[in-house]
Amino acid sequence: MKIKFTKMHGAGNDFLVFNGIHQQIAFTPEQWKKLADRRFGVGADQMLVVERSTLPEVDFRYRIFNADGGEVEHCGNGARAFVKFVHEKKLIKKTRIKVEIMKGIIELNLETDGSVTVDMNAPILDATQVPFDTTDLVSKTEAQATLWPLNVGKKTGKSAVLISVVSMGNPHAVQIVTDVDAAPVLTDGPLIECHPRFPHHVNAGFMQIIDQHNIKLRVFERGAGETLACGTGACAAVVAGILRGHLTSPVQVTARGGELTISWAGVGQSVFLTGPAVTVFEGEFNL
Numbered sequence: 001m002k003i004k005f006t007k008m009h010g011a012g013n014d015f016l017v018f019n020g021i022h023q024q025i026a027f028t029p030e031q032w033k034k035l036a037d038r039r040f041g042v043g044a045d046q047m048l049v050v051e052r053s054t055l056p057e058v059d060f061r062y063r064i065f066n067a068d069g070g071e072v073e074h075c076g077n078g079a080r081a082f083v084k085f086v087h088e089k090k091l092i093k094k095t096r097i098k099v100e101i102m103k104g105i106i107e108l109n110l111e112t113d114g115s116v117t118v119d120m121n122a123p124i125l126d127a128t129q130v131p132f133d134t135t136d137l138v139s140k141t142e143a144q145a146t147l148w149p150l151n152v153g154k155k156t157g158k159s160a161v162l163i164s165v166v167s168m169g170n171p172h173a174v175q176i177v178t179d180v181d182a183a184p185v186l187t188d189g190p191l192i193e194c195h196p197r198f199p200h201h202v203n204a205g206f207m208q209i210i211d212q213h214n215i216k217l218r219v220f221e222r223g224a225g226e227t228l229a230c231g232t233g234a235c236a237a238v239v240a241g242i243l244r245g246h247l248t249s250p251v252q253v254t255a256r257g258g259e260l261t262i263s264w265a266g267v268g269q270s271v272f273l274t275g276p277a278v279t280v281f282e283g284e285f286n287l
């Protein structure tokens with residue numbers, strides 16, 4: 001059986017996108033992992049499957065699989081690629097689209113310049129809901145933010161890493177660094193990703209504040225390693241930076257693969273993510 005896919009990216013975060021409406025897409029975690037492999041498969045950070053939603057007034061359901069084969073709750077860059085995909089495949093004419101994801105519904109808008117804005121819903125700031133185990137930890141407060149000490153490698157006790165814990169539907173641990181290019185993303189990233197205090201594992205963000213409206217960001221993603229950009233990671237970082245009093249909305253996020261714009265009006269409000277989505281090529285493989 002031949003399976004068709006589209007290779008896409010959003011600011012360098014790359015995807016294999018599958019039309020699950022006109023072909024049956026049901027792979028095992030091992031098969032997803034093999035497809036994502038950059039040597040033995042096609043190569044991607046995430047795989048996205050577009051399906052019909054069964055919910056009233058919701059246009060599609062979209063499922064997300066990390067490169068390690070695990071299904072996850074959300075993907076901000078993927079959501080933009082998804083909108084471009086359903087338009088290019090003529091699956092819908094509307095530019096404002098409602099989509100069911102694992103934990104809720106999001107609204108997306110295809111802008112006239114081809115970029116996509118995603119209403120990412122309100123961030124979850126209650127650490128235990130992220131989920132993050134706060135047992136025996138003493139938090140610090142900075143402006144409106146709660147900061148948690150996290151023992152990472154040899155950084156323990158007074159040298160523990162101070163993190164903001166934010167869920168954008170998926171879990172994020174964000175820290176501020178002075179120089180993102182020198183930050184220990186590849187060494188501390190995997191330790192934070194699988195830290196025992198995060199029972200569902202976590203995406204580890206390293207943010208350098210440039211000024212009130214600009215940050216540089218690198219994210220070591222759960223289940224995918226460091227990617228060239230992470231949409232939910234950008235939202236979580238900006239939320240953390242605004243709560244800590246360092247940033248003011250809107251914020252331009254410079255990732256290694258491109259630029260994202262994030263707006264947030266504050267606690268209880270939706271975060272809006274705007275950025276590019278690009279189709280690279282179409283392909284097919286035999287299963």
Ligand SMILES: N[C@@H](CCC[C@H](N)C(=O)O)C(=O)O
Nearest residue numbers: 075076077170222230231232
């Ligand atoms: N690249 C994504 C996030 C994908 C999921 C993430 N790795 C997780 O496991 O939560 C984005 O653009 O948001």
